Each structure stands twice: as C-alpha cells, then as structure tokens.
Amino acid sequence: MRIKGHSPLELATELGERGIFTWDGNYYALNLTERLDLEKDGGFLRIGFVHYNTKGEVDRVLSELRGIAGT
Numbered sequence: 001m002r003i004k005g006h007s008p009l010e011l012a013t014e015l016g017e018r019g020i021f022t023w024d025g026n027y028y029a030l031n032l033t034e035r036l037d038l039e040k041d042g043g044f045l046r047i048g049f050v051h052y053n054t055k056g057e058v059d060r061v062l063s064e065l066r067g068i069a070g071t
Contacts, residue, residue: 001045003069008042011068018064022047 003011008024015022026033026043033039052061 001047002038003045003065006068008045011045011065014068015061015064020047020061020064021051 002008012022012024023046024042024044025046026039027046029043030039033043038044047061049058049061052058
C-alpha cells in the first residue's frame with residue numbers, strides 16, 4: 001500500500017516505533033514498481049496480517065495508519 005505524502009520507508013519506520021512491524025520495498029515485483037514509476041520512491045508498504053489477525057489487532061493497525069495519514 002501507499003499513503004500520499006509518506007514514503008513506504010517512513011511508514012514502516014513510524015509503525016515500527018509504535019510496535020507494528022511492516023516492510024517496505026518491491027517484494028520481487030520490480031517490473032510492477034518500475035512500470036508504476038514507484039521504484040524510485042521506495043515501492044510499497046507491506047503489512048503481513050498473518051501477524052495481526054484478531055479484529056482488535058487489525059483495528060489497531062488501521063487506526064495507526066489513519067493517525068499517520070492525518071485522517
């Protein structure tokens with residue numbers, strides 16, 4: 001995913017500081033990130049919901065993302 005105004009690395013770092021662990025990059029989809037012109041901007045933020053799978057955990061991740069995005 002991407003949030004306008006925030007790089008994937010910035011999002012991953014900020015979430016990590018809040019105890020939510022994600023990844024940034026292209027996840028071996030280099031052709032896609034290049035075609036979408038996102039490779040130079042860090043690709044995507046990846047959230048592995050296998051680690052956050054209760055309703056409360058998912059709600060927390062989404063709440064933190066909203067807070068970072070300012071929505």
